[in-house]
Amino acid sequence: MTTKQLIAQIHQKKSFLCIGLDVDLNKIPEHLLQEEDPIFAFNKAIIDATHHLAVAYKPNTAFYEAYGLKGWRSLARTIEYLNTNHPEIFTIADAKRGDIGNTSTMYAKAFFEDLEFDSVTVAPYMGKDSVEPFLAFEDKHTILLALTSNQGAFDFQTKKVPERELYKEVLRTSITWKNSENLMYVVGATKAEFLQEIRQIIPQSFLLVPGVGAQGGSLSEVCKYGMTKDVGLLINSSRGIIYASKGKDFAQAAAEKAEALQKAMAAILED
Numbered sequence: 060m061t062t063k064q065l066i067a068q069i070h071q072k073k074s075f076l077c078i079g080l081d082v083d084l085n086k087i088p089e090h091l092l093q094e095e096d097p098i099f100a101f102n103k104a105i106i107d108a109t110h111h112l113a114v115a116y117k118p119n120t121a122f123y124e125a126y127g128l129k130g131w132r133s134l135a136r137t138i139e140y141l142n143t144n145h146p147e148i149f150t151i152a153d154a155k156r157g158d159i160g161n162t163s164t165m166y167a168k169a170f171f172e173d174l175e176f177d178s179v180t181v182a183p184y185m186g187k188d189s190v191e192p193f194l195a196f197e198d199k200h201t202i203l204l205a206l207t208s209n210q211g212a213f214d215f216q217t218k219k220v221p222e223r224e225l226y227k228e229v230l231r232t233s234i235t236w237k238n239s240e241n242l243m244y245v246v247g248a249t250k251a252e253f254l255q256e257i258r259q260i261i262p263q264s265f266l267l268v269p270g271v272g273a274q275g276g277s278l279s280e281v282c283k284y285g286m287t288k289d290v291g292l293l294i295n296s297s298r299g300i301i302y303a304s305k306g307k308d309f310a311q312a313a314a315e316k317a318e319a320l321q322k323a324m325a326a327i328l329e330d
């Protein structure tokens with residue numbers, strides 16, 4: 060998917076919501092456990108109830124890998140369901156990969172060619188030759204971890220090396236890489252106060268912003284400092300949406316949570 064198509068979808072739906080499909084079998088409604096593929100059944104119901112409110116879905120691959128082959132199959136069925144029924148939706152494999160060049164090429168093939176995701180999250184710390192293999196894929200997007208939402212972000216990412224913070228070094232260096240137009244960045248919603256400075260380095264790039272909802276980040280703060288003229292934001296919420304209810308009404312309850320976020324986004328876009 061091109062960035063233009065993503066922007067068009069955002070304006071059409073008045074939404075820049077990304078729903079995180081982080082499926083934990085201990086948290087889904089019990090009646091689904093009788094299904095042949097409970098994870099896919101859960102995802103399908105959530106997607107059916109929310110696809111008009113969201114522009115992106117982000118399965119975190121850990122939640123699938125944890126269930127071995129069965130989990131990987133659920134992941135493949137989920138992305139196939141999305142690509143077949145909602146080709147306009149932007150898909151993110153939250154896999155946080157990155158390795159020496161030839162290995163990164165294999166990761167890129169796995170997520171872009173085999174599973175046909177639009178994007179994948181990548182850790183930047185092995186440097187240029189570990190990221191450029193992902194960037195070589197046309198109309199696919201590499202979402203580089205910049206300033207993450209967790210407390211541990213302060214262990215390394217905000218340390219000076221030696222002149223500026225490490226995450227700023229990542230941003231400044233990554234924009235010099237080949238095909239850097241295919242880059243997006245993760246910035247945690249819990250780090251909204253850093254967004255002004257981040258936008259000075261990457262004024263237009265799309266940011267994937269997790270951390271609203273369960274982690275306590277604020278949608279309005281993120282938009283105030285991070286929004287561009289083309290919106291430039293995908294705000295992710297996982298647990299805050301998909302586990303709104305453990306009863307038979309779980310998909311409807313998820314849709315209500317998603318709609319509340321979408322309405323807040325529409326109001327910000329109209330402002």
Ligand SMILES: O=C(O)c1cc(=O)[nH]c(=O)n1[C@@H]1O[C@H](COP(=O)(O)O)[C@@H](O)[C@H]1O
Binds near residue numbers: 153246270271297298
């Ligand atoms: O790359 C990510 O998506 C990510 C980066 C980050 O800095 N913080 C973060 O929470 N995430 C992911 O975003 C999702 C957040 O989930 P909730 O806190 O349940 O909304 C999880 O899948 C995390 O792995």
